Amino acid sequence: METMVEIQNLCKHFGSLVAVDNISFQVTQGEILGFLGPNGAGKSTTMKMITGFLTPTSGTVKVAGHDILQSPLSAKRRIGYLPEGAPTYPDMTSAQFLDFIAQIRGLQGLNKRKRLDEIIQRVNLESVLDQPIDTLSKGFKRRVGLAQAILHDPEVLILDEPTDGLDPNQKHEVRTLISDMAKEKVIILSTHILEEVHAVCSRAIIIANGRLVADGTPSELESRSLYYNAVTISLRAPQQQAPEIRKQLLNLPQVAKLETLEESPSLLTYQLFPKNKSPIIAEISQHARERNWKVEELHLDTGHLDEVFRTITTAH
Amino acid sequence: MRSTWIIFKRELASYFATPIAYVFIVIFLFLSGIFTFYLGNFFSRGQADLLPFFNFHPWLYLFLIPALAMRLWAEERKSGTIELLMTLPVTVTEAVLGKFLATWAFTAIALGLTFPMWITVNYLGNPDNFVILAGYIGSLLMAGAFLSIGSCISALTKNQVIAFVITVVVCLAFILSGFPLVLDFFKGWAPQLIVNTISSFSFLTHFNAISKGVIDLRDLIYFFSLMAFWLFATAILIEMKKAD
Numbered sequence: 356m357e358t359m360v361e362i363q364n365l366c367k368h369f370g371s372l373v374a375v376d377n378i379s380f381q382v383t384q385g386e387i388l389g390f391l392g393p394n395g396a397g398k399s400t401t402m403k404m405i406t407g408f409l410t411p412t413s414g415t416v417k418v419a420g421h422d423i424l425q426s427p428l429s430a431k432r433r434i435g436y437l438p439e440g441a442p443t444y445p446d447m448t449s450a451q452f453l454d455f456i457a458q459i460r461g462l463q464g465l466n467k468r469k470r471l472d473e474i475i476q477r478v479n480l481e482s483v484l485d486q487p488i489d490t491l492s493k494g495f496k497r498r499v500g501l502a503q504a505i506l507h508d509p510e511v512l513i514l515d516e517p518t519d520g521l522d523p524n525q526k527h528e529v530r531t532l533i534s535d536m537a538k539e540k541v542i543i544l545s546t547h548i549l550e551e552v553h554a555v556c557s558r559a560i561i562i563a564n565g566r567l568v569a570d571g572t573p574s575e576l577e578s579r580s581l582y583y584n585a586v587t588i589s590l591r592a593p594q595q596q597a598p599e600i601r602k603q604l605l606n607l608p609q610v611a612k613l614e615t616l617e618e619s620p621s622l623l624t625y626q627l628f629p630k631n632k633s634p635i636i637a638e639i640s641q642h643a644r645e646r647n648w649k650v651e652e653l654h655l656d657t658g659h660l661d662e663v664f665r666t667i668t669t670a671h
Numbered sequence: 672m673r674s675t676w677i678i679f680k681r682e683l684a685s686y687f688a689t690p691i692a693y694v695f696i697v698i699f700l701f702l703s704g705i706f707t708f709y710l711g712n713f714f715s716r717g718q719a720d721l722l723p724f725f726n727f728h729p730w731l732y733l734f735l736i737p738a739l740a741m742r743l744w745a746e747e748r749k750s751g752t753i754e755l756l757m758t759l760p761v762t763v764t765e766a767v768l769g770k771f772l773a774t775w776a777f778t779a780i781a782l783g784l785t786f787p788m789w790i791t792v793n794y795l796g797n798p799d800n801f802v803i804l805a806g807y808i809g810s811l812l813m814a815g816a817f818l819s820i821g822s823c824i825s826a827l828t829k830n831q832v833i834a835f836v837i838t839v840v841v842c843l844a845f846i847l848s849g850f851p852l853v854l855d856f857f858k859g860w861a862p863q864l865i866v867n868t869i870s871s872f873s874f875l876t877h878f879n880a881i882s883k884g885v886i887d888l889r890d891l892i893y894f895f896s897l898m899a900f901w902l903f904a905t906a907i908l909i910e911m912k913k914a915d
Contacts, residue, residue, distance in 0.1 A: 403754070406758040408758050408914055431760040438751060439751075442750055444681075445750065456759070460759070
């Protein structure tokens with residue numbers, strides 16, 4: 356796989372404040388990289404350095420082999436960028452604005468016409484083409500911003516909080532759009548919506564206090580969760596039997612910890628945590644079958660990304 | 672330079688997309704008319720020239736041009752579009768030039784619309800049309816110099832009001848630098864060379880020379896180098912603090 360974005364030892368200081376502290380990573384063709392982190396962690400700053408808007412204090416950024424500092428124009432030609440909040444010229448109509456971007460991107464004549472039509476259709480802008488962007492709803496403004504970013508069919512697409520402030524339907528639309536483009540491009544997007552990482556990203560990076568603290572697929576990150584491979588079991592049994600059942604469950608070889616979620620007169624619900632995050636669901640279900648427990652629910656937890664996120668970002 | 676042209680077109684069109692263009696042009700024409708006919712005693716002078724018209728231009732520009740220039744970069748900063756513009760494959764120089772030239776072209780349009788003044792004076796008498804043309808050229812050059820200053824100061828802030836006020840003050844200094852008010856301040860302690868340099872920076876000296884019909888190369892160089900200097904400063908400022 357070809358490395359499209361290469362970031363090495365990237366640092367950015369604002370006076371005495373270290374906004375980005377020695378971040379390195381690479382992104383290859385076909386990857387959708389999610390940038391996670393609390394507000395102010397350095398996500399936007401990093402993106403601004405990748406797109407050449409901010410000059411790094413030290414470190415290098417290479418986009419499709421072009422150094423953003425040494426040959427900014429050829430690097431910028433290969434990038435499509437949606438800045439945070441999707442800024443556009445409010446007085447222009449969507450059509451005028453996109454035409455301006457197309458010209459700056461070097462599209463001309465028939466080719467420009469074709470490309471504009473294609474993109475306008477892709478992001479559903481037909482109905483608002485002749486309205487000033489100022490008068491558009493948030494969802495449409497974001498779409499204009501997205502259209503602007505993908506107009507020249509860039510190899511690398513960088514989206515700073517593309518779904519921030521949109522309603523659930525609009526979020527879904529934007530995510531579908533992003534997923535559709537994944538095969539042909541490298542996409543880096545920042546977000547603080549964790550479900551989004553699952554929905555669209557093939558890889559996630561967590562940044563806290565300017566440092567890269569985790570890098571892996573969403574599932575890998577989830578496996579760091581305390582809840583990874585934890586099992587929730589609900590069974591119908593009289594409350595008197597509860598202490599005995601608890602004891603039996605705890606005696607299973609791989610079970611490390613038991614938490615009582617509910618003990619009502621007829622229903623007992625427990626959450627069981629494995630030793631070393633090993634899978635324990637088979638063991639538990641077998642035990643339940645042997646004892647003829649009336650199991651109402653048996654649920655395997657795949658880990659909570661938000662819990663991993665909290666643990667990682669507050670520890671540093 | 673293709674990008675400069677594209678940015679130029681966008682910027683110029685943006686004036687006409689909002690009421691700015693129409694308000695500016697109407698007020699410019701109205702005030703230049705008032706100044707010429709009432710304060711400048713156009714009729715009672717009994718001379719067929721446009722000197723009373725041009726004489727007020729520095730003062731008219733002092734307030735109107737900063738109002739045009741203040742939005743050049745401050746607005747891009749405020750709305751965040753500077754991030755969009757600076758991540759497009761465009762150099763800072765191309766952007767600075769494109770935006771400046773658009774505003775300059777806009778003032779040229781406003782200035783051009785004062786043509787009834789020229790028709791009037793030709794109807795009433797036999798003026799030296801070359802002198803009038805020189806006056807227009809001088810006025811346009813001076814407007815460009817004001818604009819380049821405004822462009823630079825607009826690049827410093829995201830607040831248009833601050834950009835306006837500081838530009839007015841700097842432009843006023845450039846107008847007054849030939850006046851005793853400013854020169855006396857320096858005379859006490861600065862060497863004569865510096866005092867002379869300051870006085871030679873005055874817009875008025877150079878503008879008056881041109882508007883009397885004397886197009887001296889030195890005056891042209893003065894205006895063009897002034898514009899080059901301030902635009903260069905604009906580019907450096909944008910490059911340095913584009914993200915602030």
